[in-house]
Amino acid sequence: MLNKKYLRFMLILLFATSFVTTDSFTNLASTQTFAQIRVADFLGLWRRKNERKVSRTSRGGICSITPGIFETYVVWHDRPLFIWKSSANQDVQLVVREYDSQTEVWRKPVNLAAQKLAYGAEKALEAGKLYQWQLVNNSRGINESVTFQIMSEAERTKIQNDLQALEQNSKLAKSSPEDIALKKAHYFLDYQIKHQNDDKTYLPWSDALQSLYEVDKPSASFIEQRDKFVVSLCPSSSTATR
DSSP states (O other): OOOHHHHHHHHHHHHHHHHHHHHHHHHHHHHHHHHHHHHHHHHHHHHHHHHHTOOOOOBTTEEEEESSOSSOSEESOSSOEEEEEEOOOOEEEEEEEETTTOOEEEEEEEEGGGOEEEOOOSSOOOTTOEEEEEEEETTEESSOOEEEEEOOHHHHHHHHHHHHHHHHHHHHTTOOHHHHHHHHHHHHTTOOEEOTTOOOEEOOHHHHHHHTTOOSSOOHHHHHHHHHHHHHTOOOTTOOOO
16 A cells, blocks of 8 residues: 555646646647737738838849838938848948938948948938938949938827837737847838828838847847848849848
């Protein structure tokens, strides 16, 4: 006959094993749920892209993506993220100039294989001003220059307040940084911009895309979904990813 101490030990062990197993399944289900939500959010971006027929073709083996490419040249970020696609492994310079005076504002060496570079000058770009960016080699452009304009200060302030409220509410709801980034991207794709002397409305795709890169430590699945989406903007085979 089993003694009481042994029976008590077996009951404690059984309870502990049951607790760990249940907790593990709960965590797994929670992870799967978040993953499904994240994929659904990215699918939402794909749907918006297809609705607006957003796409680019490459020139000279380089496909410029942001800022100022899709739909509108107007952007909210005054420290934009420059994104392009290229299969080349070549050292170039990314140059930003004022549009009117052609005064050089910022220059930074980069390899085309990096496929992105954040604006890093000490002073942010000015609200309401037109700029151009271009990838150049030996002071000669190797792809087309792209014109973009920073939003007016009033409009930038409105969006800044909206994004702060979105982030605060998301944190209260315990949303992950990746989910917050996706919410910001969808916010921008619900924000309508009007150009001067034009009744049409445009969506700030450049800002939506930049939001996806503002996660400090993105997961592998998030990076995979983001890269697939960005690559889809340049369907040419000459824009192979790294």
